[in-house]
Amino acid sequence: MQDQLVLFMALAAGSSRMLCVEPTLHTRTAMVVAEQMLPGVKFTLSRGQGRDGKLTLVECAGAGVACGESWLRREQGELQ
DSSP states (O other): OHHHHHHHHHHSSSEEEEEESSOOHHHHHHHHHHHHHSTTOEEEEEEEESTTSOEEEEEEEOOOOOTTOOHHHHHTTSOO
């Protein structure tokens, strides 16, 4: 489920967060791919969260892609 949420976090506007167990390799790969494909997307991990310190906080600064909007056109200044 983590890897699927990463995609929505990357596309969303503003900051997104999820608290989860240690991200899987598949999840970390999805984060790297999203950062490379979407301008402005940045993921950060904060380990040692939760009462027992076994959770990881995943934070994302999203691209803010709106439904039906071309992020490329927005990046080129054609859309506001």
